[in-house]
Amino acid sequence: TGPDRKEVPLNRGTQALVVGSGRGAPGDSSSMGGRPSSPLDKQQRQHLRGQVDTLMRNFLPCYRGQLAASILRQISRELGPQEPAGSQLLRSKKLPRVREHRGPLTQLRGHPPQWQPIFCVLRGDGRLEWFSHKEEYENGGHPLGSTALTGYTLLTSQREYLRLLDALCPDSLGDHTQEEPDSLLEVPVSFPLFLQHPFRRHLCFSAATREAQHAWRLALQGGIRLRGTVLQRSQAPAARAFLDAVRLYRQHQGHFGDDDVTLGSDAEVLTAVLMREQLPALRAQTLPGLRGSGRVRAWAWTELLDAVHAAVLAGASAGLCAFQPEKDELLASLEKTIRPDVDQLLRQRARVAGRLQTDIRGPLESCLRREVDPQLPRVVQTLLRTVEASLEAVRTLLAQGMDRLSRRLRQSPSGTRLRREVYSFGEMPWDLALMQTCYHEAERSHGRLGQLAAPFGFLGMQSLVFGAQDLAQQLTADAVATFLQLADQCLTTALNCDQAAQRLERVRGRVLKKFESDSGLAQRRFIRGWGLCIFLPFVLSQLEPSCKKELPEFEGDVLAMGSQALTTEGIYEDVIRGCLLQRIDQELKKTLGANDVSCTLDGCLEVPWEQEGADEETEAEREGGTCPRQPGSGAQIQPLCPPPSGTFQS
Numbered sequence: 001t002g003p004d005r006k007e008v009p010l011n012r013g014t015q016a017l018v019v020g021s022g023r024g025a026p027g028d029s030s031s032m033g034g035r036p037s038s039p040l041d042k043q044q045r046q047h048l049r050g051q052v053d054t055l056m057r058n059f060l061p062c063y064r065g066q067l068a069a070s071i072l073r074q075i076s077r078e079l080g081p082q083e084p085a086g087s088q089l090l091r092s093k094k095l096p097r098v099r100e101h102r103g104p105l106t107q108l109r110g111h112p113p114q115w116q117p118i119f120c121v122l123r124g125d126g127r128l129e130w131f132s133h134k135e136e137y138e139n140g141g142h143p144l145g146s147t148a149l150t151g152y153t154l155l156t157s158q159r160e161y162l163r164l165l166d167a168l169c170p171d172s173l174g175d176h177t178q179e180e181p182d183s184l185l186e187v188p189v190s191f192p193l194f195l196q197h198p199f200r201r202h203l204c205f206s207a208a209t210r211e212a213q214h215a216w217r218l219a220l221q222g223g224i225r226l227r228g229t230v231l232q233r234s235q236a237p238a239a240r241a242f243l244d245a246v247r248l249y250r251q252h253q254g255h256f257g258d259d260d261v262t263l264g265s266d267a268e269v270l271t272a273v274l275m276r277e278q279l280p281a282l283r284a285q286t287l288p289g290l291r292g293s294g295r296v297r298a299w300a301w302t303e304l305l306d307a308v309h310a311a312v313l314a315g316a317s318a319g320l321c322a323f324q325p326e327k328d329e330l331l332a333s334l335e336k337t338i339r340p341d342v343d344q345l346l347r348q349r350a351r352v353a354g355r356l357q358t359d360i361r362g363p364l365e366s367c368l369r370r371e372v373d374p375q376l377p378r379v380v381q382t383l384l385r386t387v388e389a390s391l392e393a394v395r396t397l398l399a400q401g402m403d404r405l406s407r408r409l410r411q412s413p414s415g416t417r418l419r420r421e422v423y424s425f426g427e428m429p430w431d432l433a434l435m436q437t438c439y440h441e442a443e444r445s446h447g448r449l450g451q452l453a454a455p456f457g458f459l460g461m462q463s464l465v466f467g468a469q470d471l472a473q474q475l476t477a478d479a480v481a482t483f484l485q486l487a488d489q490c491l492t493t494a495l496n497c498d499q500a501a502q503r504l505e506r507v508r509g510r511v512l513k514k515f516e517s518d519s520g521l522a523q524r525r526f527i528r529g530w531g532l533c534i535f536l537p538f539v540l541s542q543l544e545p546s547c548k549k550e551l552p553e554f555e556g557d558v559l560a561m562g563s564q565a566l567t568t569e570g571i572y573e574d575v576i577r578g579c580l581l582q583r584i585d586q587e588l589k590k591t592l593g594a595n596d597v598s599c600t601l602d603g604c605l606e607v608p609w610e611q612e613g614a615d616e617e618t619e620a621e622r623e624g625g626t627c628p629r630q631p632g633s634g635a636q637i638q639p640l641c642p643p644p645s646g647t648f649q650s
Contacts, residue, residue, distance in 0.1 A: 040307050048308065052315030055274050060323060062245040062252075064330065068565035070241035071334040075342050087521070088514035090485060092429075092477035096233065096470070097124045098226050099430055101219035103212060104134070105193070108185070108204035115189075115206060118144065120216075126150075126223035128195075128203075147195075147203065150227040150264040151272065154220050155194040156213065158185065161204075162295075164196060169287060169297040185295065193217065199275045201306040202299070218432040221439075225466050228263035232463070233470060238331065242266055246273065247537070248569075253277070256541035257457025258533045263466070267317040274312050275305075282308070338565055348561045349571060352554055357575045360547045364579055367542045372535055372583060375452060379534060380587045382449045383527045386464075389441040390472045391519045397434060398479050398515065401425045402508040405487075410501045426484060429477040438476070442468035456538040464530055471522055475515065483511045524588060531584045532577060539576055547572070 040048070102121040107130060109116055119134040121143075129143040137143075155161045162185060185204070191213035195203040207213035231239050243262055246269060250261075261272045286304060290297040338345065408421045428434055442465050450461045486507045491500050551568045558568045 048311045049315050056319040059249050062249045066241035066245040068334050069570055070237040071338055072565040074237050075339055088517045089478040090482040092481040098222040100124050105205045122219050122223050126227040149223040150268050152195045152197045152224050158189050158192050161194040165295050165298045169294050199305050199309040201302045222432050229466050229470055256537040259459040260462045270316040271313045352557055353571050353575050359550050363546050376587050379452050382445050386445040387468050387523050387526045390438050390468050393438040393441045394472050394476050406501050406504045410497050429473050438472045439469045453534045456534055458534040479515045528584055
């Protein structure tokens with residue numbers, strides 16, 4: 001190798017070529033100082049393909065089993081008793097989205113790195129693109145670069161970003177010969193927007209004014225959340241099965257405790273899982289070989305990660321795409337085989353569960369009393385504060401919006417300004433400036449709740465906050481849709497302004513009453529679901545050494561049932577889940593004073609955005625690949641309501 005090159009193992013015998021002071025290709029938006037070769041060489045790509053193939057071989061059996069279990073849960077929920085208090089609001093039929101946002105920014109790119117003007121566009125599906133200038137975008141030209149915002153964190157403090165960058169490659173690591181001055185980002189940036197990702201190259205932008213920075217911050221945060229919660233929003237059995245399969249796969253690898261690895265599409269989630277598995281070895285083998293000053297090495301490190309991430313993502317997308325026909329067949333077959341026998345399966349499951357519960361009751365109760373009970377009240381109360389404050393902000397926002405419409409109706413019942421006000425009200429769930437108060441309330445308890453949950457191995461605070469924000473957006477959309485429909489039904493041209501306004505005020509009261517009912521139900525679901533996410537993996541890990549060895553004696557009974565929807569491990573987890581839910585329900589009754597806190601096996605895990613046919617989508621599908629599509633996946637983003645031709649029509 002030449003004087004500027006050093007061979008560094010990528011992992012298990014493969015090599016990563018790290019260039020000490022090379023130059024990036026023209027137009028490369030991320031080439032700064034030392035950078036790994038890109039693309040990876042053939043040997044490296046083959047090694048990563050092998051890693052992905054191994055992951056898929058180990059993961060798909062978990063996925064198949066969870067598809068069967070998910071279909072059983074869905075059918076049993078359909079046939080079982082319904083919750084006593086159902087939703088009162090109409091379900092909004094509009095898919096979640098972000099408003100397209102565009103405008104000029106500057107970006108740190110090139111070699112040596114310089115701030116260069118660009119024109120940036122955030123698409124409605126949460127993909128960010130940047131062009132050399134506005135005309136290039138308007139003429140349909142190719143962007144200089146683009147990225148899906150999944151997994152990114154947005155920072156607007158230069159000092160905070162530099163601390164993060166310095167921590168990636170401490171000065172104690174690496175070869176310090178021929179060091180360059182560490183001048184990267186030393187010049188103060190007035191209105192920065194730093195996008196940081198644990199496995200991808202960082203993106204550094206700057207706005208011209210504080211107002212522009214604020215608008216971009218809201219838009220980018222909306223895009224990050226939209227991309228991140230695509231699986232959590234779906235109620236499709238395959239999406240639920242996928243998330244459960246990821247958790248089980250990681251438990252089999254010895255990883256208990258929820259974190260933010262499940263943010264993103266199915267391919268992005270599997271990519272994050274494999275990247276986390278490989279990261280320690282990759283750091284140990286690569287960082288010492290990176291040359292230059294600390295921040296130059298840090299940039300080279302993020303570019304190496306980006307190349308590895310892209311290769312793994314392509315492999316995961318291809319693997320899931322290849323599995324899609326089998327998955328479609330399996331889902332259809334499971335529906336046909338499980339539905340006729342569901343009663344018998346559930347009775348058999350209950351018998352095994354009863355015996356299992358008797359066997360593990362002692363260790364389970366001991367663990368719950370010793371570890372969970374002391375912290376459960378504080379966790380439940382903090383979860384309640386998190387969601388309660390956010391939904392109270394939603395109620396205030398809805399009341400103000402409906403009051404504005406009543407006032408406008410009195411002033412100008414058929415004018416353009418009234419129609420514009422109706423349209424703005426219909427767009428409220430996707431107006432980030434309006435919704436930011438609700439979203440901010442969901443973030444307030446982040447630190448306190450994180451401290452309470454961390455001892456239980458729960459590190460998924462970003463997912464939890466996104467869940468609260470999605471819930472606020474869903475209930476806002478439902479309330480808006482309900483108001484617009486009821487208003488359209490009760491208002492006629494025969495009414496004068498005062499009569500119409502009075503009817504609208506009655507509609508306002510009905511909608512707020514329905515909202516309060518749905519809000520209470522949503523809060524209980526939120527607390528149950530996230531309480532389980534915090535405590536269940538921890539309890540499973542505590543019982544692993546003693547109780548798991550009891551499972552083989554039940555294997556024969558479960559196999560005799562002859563259904564892949566029932567497994568010993570699944571029934572074992574259901575027993576522990578049921579005991580935890582009893583604890584959570586008891587605490588909810590104390591906290592809320594509720595007499596009707598009901599719980600079904602699956603109801604506590606329900607999440608917002610019940611989209612018919614929505615399912616997880618592979619990266620290949622989103623990029624226009626030929627992979628067969630699930631019904632509803634990759635659906636076009638729809639506006640909440642078009643500019644109204646009438647007065648109150650959604």
